[in-house]
Amino acid sequence: MNIGIFTDTYFPQVSGVATSIKTLRDELIAQGHHVYIFTTTDPKAKHDDVENGIYRFTSIPFVSFSDRRIAVRGVFRAIKLAKKFQLDIVHNQTEFALGVMGKTVARHLNIPCLHTYHTMYQDYLHYIANGHILKPHDVARLAHLYLKNMAGVIAPSNRVLATLESYHVESPIRVIPTGINLRVYNKRDSKTEINNLRARLGYSENTPVLLSLSRLAYEKNIHTLIEAMPDILTYQPNAQLLIVGDGPARHTLERQVRQMDLTSHVQFAGEITNDDVYHYYQMANVFVSASDSESQGLTYDEALASDLPIVVMRSEYTDQLIDDSAIGISFQKRADLVNGVLYYLNQPKTTESRLKRQQKLHEISAEVFVERVVEFYRDCQKDAANQDIIKQTEKSRHLFRRSRS
Numbered sequence: 001m002n003i004g005i006f007t008d009t010y011f012p013q014v015s016g017v018a019t020s021i022k023t024l025r026d027e028l029i030a031q032g033h034h035v036y037i038f039t040t041t042d043p044k045a046k047h048d049d050v051e052n053g054i055y056r057f058t059s060i061p062f063v064s065f066s067d068r069r070i071a072v073r074g075v076f077r078a079i080k081l082a083k084k085f086q087l088d089i090v091h092n093q094t095e096f097a098l099g100v101m102g103k104t105v106a107r108h109l110n111i112p113c114l115h116t117y118h119t120m121y122q123d124y125l126h127y128i129a130n131g132h133i134l135k136p137h138d139v140a141r142l143a144h145l146y147l148k149n150m151a152g153v154i155a156p157s158n159r160v161l162a163t164l165e166s167y168h169v170e171s172p173i174r175v176i177p178t179g180i181n182l183r184v185y186n187k188r189d190s191k192t193e194i195n196n197l198r199a200r201l202g203y204s205e206n207t208p209v210l211l212s213l214s215r216l217a218y219e220k221n222i223h224t225l226i227e228a229m230p231d232i233l234t235y236q237p238n239a240q241l242l243i244v245g246d247g248p249a250r251h252t253l254e255r256q257v258r259q260m261d262l263t264s265h266v267q268f269a270g271e272i273t274n275d276d277v278y279h280y281y282q283m284a285n286v287f288v289s290a291s292d293s294e295s296q297g298l299t300y301d302e303a304l305a306s307d308l309p310i311v312v313m314r315s316e317y318t319d320q321l322i323d324d325s326a327i328g329i330s331f332q333k334r335a336d337l338v339n340g341v342l343y344y345l346n347q348p349k350t351t352e353s354r355l356k357r358q359q360k361l362h363e364i365s366a367e368v369f370v371e372r373v374v375e376f377y378r379d380c381q382k383d384a385a386n387q388d389i390i391k392q393t394e395k396s397r398h399l400f401r402r403s404r405s
Contacts, residue, residue, distance in 0.1 A: 001033045001034070001088045001089060001374070001377065002033075002034045002036070002085050002086050002087050002088050002089075003028060003033055003034065003035050003036070003087065003088065003089050003091060003377075004036050004038060004082055004085065004087045004089070004090045004091065004102070004105065005021060005024070005025065005035060005036070005037050005038065005091050005092075005093060006038045006039075006078075006090060006091070006092045006093065006094075006098040006099060006101060006102030006105070007021055007037070007038070007039050007092070007093035007094050007098055007099075008039065008040050008059075008062075008068070008069060008070055008071060008094040008096045008097060008098045008099070009021075009039070009040070009068055009069070009093075009094060010022075010037060010039040010040070010042075010054070011045075011274060012042055012044040012045050013042065013068065013069070014215070014245075014246075014271055014274065015215060016118070016296065016298045016299075017093060017094070017118045017119070018274075019274060019298055020093075020116070020118065020156070020178040020296070020298065021037070021093050022274070023178060023179060023180070023181050023366050023369070024091075024178075024366075024369070024370060024373065025037065026181060026366070027179070027181065027366040027367060027369065027370040028370055028373075028374070031367075031370060031371075031374070033374070034053070034085070035053055036053045036054075036055065036081070036085050036087070037052075037053060037054040037055065038055055038057065038078055038081070038098060038101070038102070039054065039055070039056055039057070039098060040056060040057060040059035040069035040070065040071050040097075040098065041056045041057065041058055041059045041069065042056070042059075042069060055081060057071040057073065057074035057077070057078070057097075057098070057101075058071065058072055058073055058074060059071045059072060059097075060072055062096075070096050070097050071096075071097035071098050071101065072097065074101065075101050075104055075105075078101050078102075078104075078105050079104070079105055079108050079109075082105045082108075082109055083109065087105070087109060087111060088111060088377075088381070089111060089112055089113075089114065089377050089380070089381070090102045090103075090105055090106040090109075090111060090112070090113040090114070091113075091114045091115070091116070091377075092113065092114070092115040092116070093115075093116050093118065094118075095115075095117075095142075095143070095146050099115070099146065100146075103150075106151075111384070112151035112152070112377070112380040112381055112383075112384045113150055113151055114150065114151055114152040114153070114154065114376065114377070114380060115146075115147060115150050115152075115153050115154070116153075116154040116156065117143070117147070117153060117154070117155060117156075117160055117163075117164060118156065118296070120159075120160070120163065120293060121139045121143075122136045122139050122163075140166070140167045143164070143167050143169070144167045144168055144169060147164070147167075147169045147170075147171050148170065148171070149171065150171040151171070151172075151380040151383065151384060152171060152172050152173075152174065152376055152379070152380045153169060153171050153172065153173045153174070154173075154174060154175075154176050154373065154376065155173055155174070155175045155176070156175075156176065156177055156178050156296035157175065157177060157296050157316065157317045158175060158316050158317075158320070159315065159316045159317060160175075160296075161173060161175050162316075172380075172383075174372075174376050176369065176372045176373055176376065177296060177317075177364065177369065178296050178298060178301075178369055179301075179364055179365050179366035179367065179368055179369025179370065180298070180301045180302055180304075180305045180361075180364055180365060180366055181366045182305055182361060182365050182366065182367075184278055185278050185281070185302060185305035185306050186305075187278060188282070189279060189282050189283075193279075194279075194282055194283050197279055197280075197283050198283055201242065201267065201269070201283075202267070203240060206238075207238055207239075207240055208236050208238060208239045208240065208285050208345045209239075209240050209241075209242055209283065209284045209285050209286075210225070210232075210239065210240065210241045210242065210284065210285070210286055210287075210288050210341060211242050211244065211280060211281065211283075211284035211286070211287050211288065211303075211308070212225055212241065212242070212243045212244065212245075212287075212288055212289060213244040213245060213277070213280065213281075213287070213299050214244075214245050214289065214291065214299060215245050215246070215247040216243070216245050216246055216247035216248070216249045216250045216253060217247045217248060217249055218248070218249045218252075219291065219292075219293040220249070220289070220290070220291045220293070221290040221291055221292060221313070222243060222249065222253055222290065223249075223252075223253060223256055224290035224334065224337070225241060225243075225288055225289075225290055225337075226241070226253065226256055226257060226260065226262065226266060227260075227334065228334050228337050228338050228341075229241055229260075229262055229265055229266060230260070230262075231334070231335075231338045232338055232341055232342065233265060235342055236342065236345055239265065239341075239345065240265055240266070240267065241265065241266045241267070241288075242267050242269055242280070242284065243266065243267065243268050243269065244269045244270075244271075244272060244280055245269075245270075245271060246270055246271040250268065253268070254268060277302065278302075278306060281302060281303055281306035281308050282306055282307075282308075284308060285308075285344065285345055286308065286309055286310070286311055286341055286344040286345065287299070287300070287303035287308050287309070287310045287311070287312075287328075288310075288311050288312070288337070288341060289310070289311075289312040289313060290312075290313050290337070291312075291313055292313050292315065294315060294317060296317065297312070297315075297317045297318065297321065300312055300317075300318070300321060300328070301321075301364045304321075304327060304328075304357055304360060304361065304364070305361055305364075307349070307354060307357060309326070309327065309328050309329075309344045309353075310322075310327070310328035310329075311328060311329050311330075311331065311337060311340035311341050311344065312328065312330055312331070313330065313331060313332070314330035314331060314332050315330075318330040321360075321364075324356050325343075326352070326353035326354075326356035326357060327356065327357060327360055328340075329343065329344075
């Protein structure tokens with residue numbers, strides 16, 4: 001198939017959405033499809049990367065999210081490129097300019113347009129005029145309008161499905177969790193490479209390391225992890241919390257660390273490239289997250305694929321993912337967070353626990369993810385063909401009745 005992916009965010013921007021799109025693109029190509037990315041320009045990227053099928057459209061920084069972009073023009077160019085590539089499917093990933101452009105292209109070419117609803121916008125309204133302009137009911141109304149007449153909508157989790165159903169979305173919805181590219185996370189660093197990374201970060205071979213990896217945004221609740229460190233240090237005095245990522249909450253979190261006198265136990269590594277992420281998972285002892293705004297737990301799956309146990313805030317997604325302590329523990333109270341971390345720091349990895357994590361990997365693999373997405377593409381194509389037949393039949397009947405009259 002020839003597939004056009006339309007998105008306002010893509011690498012080099014770092015986000016769960018960008019990671020999900022790259023996983024989709026890479027696995028679609030691995031399975032023999034042709035993929036073309038229609039996305040925004042970025043100061044850190046060249047304008048187009050024709051060799052890799054990436055086409056960028058003039059953009060500006062998005063309001064209140066200066067590290068994100070929104071396209072300002074290019075619909076005629078997009079239609080021209082779509083015709084050239086003979087697209088079979090348009091798959092939108094964001095609801096802004098490129099998402100609208102994708103709908104326009106699909107309508108012009110008379111091909112199915114699908115959409116993946118990644119972001120729970122009601123969790124981010126405080127970024128826009130402190131929540132005084134847009135309210136949750138505005139998000140519901142806008143989402144309902146944007147998703148109207150979509151050939152299909154992908155919900156990455158049951159939480160997203162429930163949200164879309166509450167918005168009375170009429171298009172067919174299918175729950176398809178984003179998979180993990182196991183080819184990346186199956187790569188194993190040597191003990192020397194792991195210890196070298198630890199040494200660069202100031203850790204010894206035996207230092208207990210908690211890893212937090214996400215955008216440093218307020219809704220990620222990283223402050224909760226920092227608040228739990230004194231309790232963890234009571235039992236593990238050498239423990240270290242490594243916070244990887246960058247974002248608007250960084251300065252606040254750094255101030256919190258200083259005020260709690262934790263500078264010798266909490267380190268901010270800043271933003272790292274997607275290609276380097278797996279090194280950090282392999283270096284750590286346990287992955288931690290207190291975020292309650294995840295629509296899909298990609299970092300949880302990445303940790304699991306890296307043979308790393310997780311201690312994360314409980315959600316509908318974790319209820320599905322965590323079915324054995326070999327995989328992880330979910331928490332709602334700080335005491336459970338602390339106990340979960342201490343459990344894994346004191347529990348050596350066993351062959352049995354590794355096997356249980358391996359068994360879980362197949363169902364969250366990129367291969368299974370893309371197989372399910374392509375199946376949805378095919379179903380949407382069949383539905384579109386059936387609708388065309390119905391329209392042609394109705395048109396013929398109308399013409400026949402007119403000729404009779």
